[in-house]
Amino acid sequence: MLITLWSLMGTISGGEQRTLKHLSRHQGRVLHSLFDAVGNPAVWPLFLDQLVEATHSRSARLLILNGAADEVRHSFKVHIDDAAHRDYLDHYVNACPWRPELRHKPGGRLYSTYLDFSCRQPEFYRTEFYNDWARHLDIHHGVCGTVHAGPDLTVQLLIQRTGGQRHYSARETAAINTLIPHLRQAITLSRHLDAMNLELQATRVAARHGAPPFLVLDAQGLVRAASAGAVALVEQTPALALRQNQLRIMDRQLSDHFRQRLRRARTSKAAAAPPPPQTIRIPRPAQPPLHLIIAHLEPDRANMSLTLPDGHAVVFLHDPQHPPDLDLGLLTELFDLTAAEARTAAGIATGMTPEDIARDLGITVHTVRSQLKSTFRKTGTRRQSELAALLLTGPAARRAVAQGASGDNPAR
Numbered sequence: 523m524l525i526t527l528w529s530l531m532g533t534i535s536g537g538e539q540r541t542l543k544h545l546s547r548h549q550g551r552v553l554h555s556l557f558d559a560v561g562n563p564a565v566w567p568l569f570l571d572q573l574v575e576a577t578h579s580r581s582a583r584l585l586i587l588n589g590a591a592d593e594v595r596h597s598f599k600v601h602i603d604d605a606a607h608r609d610y611l612d613h614y615v616n617a618c619p620w621r622p623e624l625r626h627k628p629g630g631r632l633y634s635t636y637l638d639f640s641c642r643q644p645e646f647y648r649t650e651f652y653n654d655w656a657r658h659l660d661i662h663h664g665v666c667g668t669v670h671a672g673p674d675l676t677v678q679l680l681i682q683r684t685g686g687q688r689h690y691s692a693r694e695t696a697a698i699n700t701l702i703p704h705l706r707q708a709i710t711l712s713r714h715l716d717a718m719n720l721e722l723q724a725t726r727v728a729a730r731h732g733a734p735p736f737l738v739l740d741a742q743g744l745v746r747a748a749s750a751g752a753v754a755l756v757e758q759t760p761a762l763a764l765r766q767n768q769l770r771i772m773d774r775q776l777s778d779h780f781r782q783r784l785r786r787a788r789t790s791k792a793a794a795a796p797p798p799p800q801t802i803r804i805p806r807p808a809q810p811p812l813h814l815i816i817a818h819l820e821p822d823r824a825n826m827s828l829t830l831p832d833g834h835a836v837v838f839l840h841d842p843q844h845p846p847d848l849d850l851g852l853l854t855e856l857f858d859l860t861a862a863e864a865r866t867a868a869g870i871a872t873g874m875t876p877e878d879i880a881r882d883l884g885i886t887v888h889t890v891r892s893q894l895k896s897t898f899r900k901t902g903t904r905r906q907s908e909l910a911a912l913l914l915t916g917p918a919a920r921r922a923v924a925q926g927a928s929g930d931n932p933a934r
Contacts, residue, residue: 561715570582577694583598632695660685743768
């Protein structure tokens with residue numbers, strides 16, 4: 523079918539004719555692997571491999587970049603060795619002579635590097651990109667373009683040929699571009715699936731923590747998931763608001779503290795021990811402060827397709843007016859606490875002061891502080907807010923389902 527269409531456009535060279543016939547013959551197989559990749563990220567290299575074979579090419583790369591398209595966050599590649607690909611990502615990606623011009627070209631299609639860019643072939647052969655990187659790989663020609671662009675994510679596809687394979691003609695480029703709408707749809711589906719996977723992960727984390735109200739924030743600080751209980755608490759707190767998928771804190775100083783602690787939680791690496799949960803207290807008129815407890819959430823990259831390369835943060839909302847029940851027996855087992863230390867720790871977690879605990883238990887404040895000191899050492903915390911955050915987001919906290927915190931709703 524493709525060959526009939528291109529025949530109407532004039533004389534076709536033998537090489538073009540073979541490529542167009544071959545692409546038409548294998549298009550179904552390429553599309554099959556493309557949509558398999560939506561649900562299985564491990565299939566993206568297979569899609570690229572079949573695309574390379576179907577277009578008589580050498581290699582291909584799918585780059586997942588930030589919104590400004592100047593930082594590669596993740597990538598898939600075929601037929602380029604790992605060392606050369608690392609060199610490309612570390613330096614040569616922005617040394618490529620076509621990239622500055624590509625930013626200004628309309629997205630949703632690929633462009634022939636030989637025909638559609640102001641950098642002509644003789645000039646390309648004089649560039650650092652060719653002489654220090656591409657020449658050793660026998661990469662002379664390509665088609666490239668932005669296939670998805672958004673405020674937080676850009677996806678670019680690059681397919682390359684050797685010097686002996688000749689450049690991509692206008693007909694070949696147009697034929698390859700018939701696949702791009704399918705690729706764009708697959709990326710959109712992948713992003714939706716990634717968001718659902720993240721929401722499921724957050725739900726599992728929340729369930730392990732006794733299902734407190736929670737928000738999931740991504741690397742840009744956007745709310746990607748929210749429980750019904752969290753949305754209700756935010757709406758009931760004048761100092762908080764959910765606007766344009768962002769959690770807004772009206773007090774500037776508290777907002778700055780929140781962003782700093784959020785950044786610290788998000789940038790924690792999976793290989794390292796995550797930082798202890800951080801707490802921000804949000805004042806409420808005629809009520810105890812609402813506690814925002816910020817914890818690290820490492821996305822399950824094995825089940826993510828194109829997005830979410832960075833760590834996320836879960837913000838648990840604790841309302842002291844509706845404290846959870848803390849299982850004292852489980853606290854003693856988890857942290858090797860004595861029964862007295864567990865009672866003191868539970869009191870701190872539910873908002874009591876050392877003086878309150880001493881009065882309720884009929885002991886001295888000195889005894890309470892001594893128990894706290896021992897509890898800090900055993901739990902690895904340093905202050906009361908850290909201890910409270912640890913216990914309130916831990917398995918010993920038990921909340922009633924009636925709070926409405928267990929129903930997940932994606933943030934809109």
